[in-house]
Amino acid sequence: MSQPITPELLLRAYAMGIFPMAETRDDPELHWIDPTWRGVFPLENFHISRSLRRRILAEPFTIRTDTDFAGVMQGCADREETWINDAIFELTLTLHHAGFAHSMEVWEGTELVGGVYGVTLGAAFFGESMFSRRRDASKIALAYLVDRLRAGGFTLFDTQFLTEHLASLGAVEISRAEYHRRLEAALEKTADFDRQGPVPTPQEVVQRNSQTS
Template identity: 45%
Template sequence: MIPWLDAHTPFPDVSEALTTDAPGLLAAGADLSPARLLAAYQRGIFPWFSEGQPILWWSTDPRMVLMTDRFRVSDSLKKAIKKVQRSAADPDGGRWQVRFDSAFEDVMRACAEPRRDGPGTWISDDIIAGYTGLHQLGYAHSSELWLDGELVGGAYGVCIGRMFYGESMFARVTDGSKIALAYLVHFLKQNGVAMVDCQQETGHLASLGAAPIPRERFLQHLRANIGLPAISGWVPLQPYPRASD
């Protein structure tokens, strides 16, 4: 049986996470306050649960991660990035823009919308409130793609020191989420972030270059990087270099 957490109960050691039935499940309960979320991420723990369930906390083994120097940019994505770059370079203001942190809550709410191939995500109003609190404290960030002033793609996650934890993405135009992610990964790489935590294995993440690693290796990298100075100046870098590869 997994432990139940109240407001003052610390997290158990991640080695106590289940290995069968629900592999990686560590604990249930507590809250989604910024303080609790920070305590979780600093230990390699993340919340994930469905509507009607208590808050469930996970530490998966193996852990899906994306090394920022292994991000895969397909030919079609290169073309899309070039289009955005040309627009961003237009002195009169182009149709396309990439921004960071200008609409964090809007990105989260877009990520929570129903998908074409299924229902909405697990991102509830309580989740949005918790991560918006982290954003206000400078720990959560969004990468956004805009077209004619409309938000059409994005990604968000948590950054502690030089460790980034990816949470979710959305797209309202073709490759919208991938363009936002590409600019985010490029920015992180240039600012000394080597690893993006992707939490769980999916074919989509694998197609972008993510791969599973043992949890202990993930935790070693986390411990070495969360105490480093925080990134300052969250502004998309131009030009995006791989677009001209």
Template identity: 45%
Template sequence: MPVRLDAQLRFPDPRDAPAEGLVAFGGDLSVARLRLAYRSGIFPWTANPVTWWSPDPRAIFDLDRFHVPRSLAKFLRKQPFEFTRNRAFREVVQCCAAAHEDTWITREFIDAYTRLHEEGDAHSIECWQGGELVGGIYGVSAGGLFAGESMFHRVPNASKAALVHLVEHLRARGFVLFDIQMITSVTRQLGAAEISRDEYLARLESAVRLECTFG
């Protein structure tokens, strides 16, 4: 059974959650609680009430096995986009919300992750074309973990291009674990894989001990 959270800053052991992953409900989306959640292998999914999840299996990108399809690589060699980091974080989150018809990225989530960004724990990659924001991705870092939250595109391949740029950046900064929570057809094409929750939590324990900075 999921645990009802109170004002105390704590989470139950996610290993005790069922496979679908509901660990707890309640609490808040404060910076401190979000930090603890990601370091515990848990993420929020709804705001009213707040629900906290750790599914089994868990989807990740192995940074050493990330796959760029030949057609995408050929397209990117034309350098159709410019990339920035953390230049338009809130706008990226808002665009991700708008891209999903039944979005979980509510105003409460946008405000909460913006606060997390202002504290240096949430980051974005922006993809620009002709001065317009056409794609992007955002997520949360903790030590050597990067937890991808959502991405969007307004022109073809923009979100994939942002993801490729992000993976290259994470490799360069020494990150070792790229969590994407759940696999999709798009991420599977790029090499995403599923691992057991136990394996994910073991990797996470090692990753968060590293002193990586997103930059």
């Protein structure tokens, strides 16, 4: 990118179906990405395995939303290779303060041990990254996130790329043309990340996912 981007420009880019990434943490340059094939989570098909169901019901963690958005981003960037540089961090944090970016967090006592964050526009949730410092923490964060997105009226959960991990939970890959069709439809609708209110119980999350998967 030849010139710095603003939070407003970033939102317009998401609405066009593109997103920025850096080559490395220390690379100051950002590059627009428009994948030929796009990963998405059909919200009605999130898969909770028997082992994950038992893990959620055991309540090993406390689940929160938007209490430490910066901490979730830092957790996602805390790896040997990351596309989250300082510019992306600051831009996304600004979107969070403006109400356009949210985090689903997994806590063990006073320690943040997992989470996922993303950007919202209309009825689209653009999943950016997730991390896990405990077994199944990111999977549990996704289960609660999918439940919240359905409750909030979201119709599109964009994962950018399809990984083996995401595929095991029900994510699929669609063409660029199909993604843009779904994005356009989602942007014409209104959704609310906070509509669900308090974080539901593990029993509620498991039951609702069992009904739809």
